[in-house]
Amino acid sequence: MSARKFASFLPPAVNDLRESTSISLAEKIQQIPILTPLHSQPIATACVHQGSGGTPLVLLHGFDSSMLEFSRLLPLLATHNETWLFDLLGFGFTERPSGLSFTPSSLKTHLYCCWKSLIEQPVILIGASMGGAAAIDFALTYPQAVEKLILINSLGYSSWLSIGKFLFPPFDYLAVEFWRQRKLQALTLGSLSGWDSYSLEALRCVCSHMEMPGWYEALSDFTKSGSYGDLEDKIPLLNTPTRILWGELDNDLGTEDARKFKQNIKNSQLIWLSNCGHTPHLEKPALTAQHILEFR
Numbered sequence: 457m458s459a460r461k462f463a464s465f466l467p468p469a470v471n472d473l474r475e476s477t478s479i480s481l482a483e484k485i486q487q488i489p490i491l492t493p494l495h496s497q498p499i500a501t502a503c504v505h506q507g508s509g510g511t512p513l514v515l516l517h518g519f520d521s522s523m524l525e526f527s528r529l530l531p532l533l534a535t536h537n538e539t540w541l542f543d544l545l546g547f548g549f550t551e552r553p554s555g556l557s558f559t560p561s562s563l564k565t566h567l568y569c570c571w572k573s574l575i576e577q578p579v580i581l582i583g584a585s586m587g588g589a590a591a592i593d594f595a596l597t598y599p600q601a602v603e604k605l606i607l608i609n610s611l612g613y614s615s616w617l618s619i620g621k622f623l624f625p626p627f628d629y630l631a632v633e634f635w636r637q638r639k640l641q642a643l644t645l646g647s648l649s650g651w652d653s654y655s656l657e658a659l660r661c662v663c664s665h666m667e668m669p670g671w672y673e674a675l676s677d678f679t680k681s682g683s684y685g686d687l688e689d690k691i692p693l694l695n696t697p698t699r700i701l702w703g704e705l706d707n708d709l710g711t712e713d714a715r716k717f718k719q720n721i722k723n724s725q726l727i728w729l730s731n732c733g734h735t736p737h738l739e740k741p742a743l744t745a746q747h748i749l750e751f752r
Contacts, residue, residue, distance in 0.1 A: 481530060513748070517587050611683075
């Protein structure tokens with residue numbers, strides 16, 4: 457096995473990755489300085505750019521995750537299309553400057569500055585789970601930047617993250633620590649219980665970033681902002697052509713939200729993904745890629 461070549465800013469946990477796709481993606485991650493009105497200094501933003509041709513695809517990860525959740529999807533998309541991965545402000549392997557407020561508004565501003573600096577042409581914006589809510593929010597504010605929208609088991613109606621705005625010290629810290637322990641215990645128990653390697657690698661992909669500096673503070677700050685709890689009333693205002701991909705076995709959000717998106721987004725289509733749960737891009741990457749590429 458050849459020596460792995462990870463950037464120095466990545467935490468030691470990336471060395472635990474096992475699949476060739478996740479290792480390959482981790483080796484490609486770089487931090488690009490992005491100037492924003494949010495901070496006096498550029499924000500070192502985790503980014504991967506791969507492929508060429510077609511309308512650029514931009515993928516946004518879910519809550520407390522990183523671009524590594526797209527490790528199985530990226531090579532399937534980039535073979536046919538220019539593809540960008542960004543870690544949202546306050547998440548993944550993007551820098552978390554002290555004194556910065558981590559809210560849906562600041563995430564949106566930061567993403568716009570990434571788009572303006574690096575792409576500056578209409579894109580197909582793809583969001584999974586919380587990334588779907590971020591994508592909707594972005595498309596509503598910057599419609600000129602988004603040609604089409606793809607939502608993968610998206611947040612927008614279910615607002616469980618919004619309860620975080622009622623947390624105050626020390627319960628905010630305790631809630632984040634409980635969340636961290638829950639994820640790490642799932643990884644440990646999965647290893648001890650003989651989970652299949654495919655599922656274990658998916659867990660590693662959504663845990664590796666938790667050693668990044670400022671993780672506690674940024675996650676707590678974002679959670680206390682109320683997340684995307686106020687997005688529901690804005691969804692019917694969306695005019696962007698939208699494809700809704702939904703795992704029919706989603707035990708996190710259920711399936712009713714998929715029907716709400718289809719009903720309330722004027723120019724939309726709903727595609728059910730069989731034998732998939734909340735993360736089709738990790739569970740059935742080939743099927744997910746097929747429906748994304750067909751929508752170009």
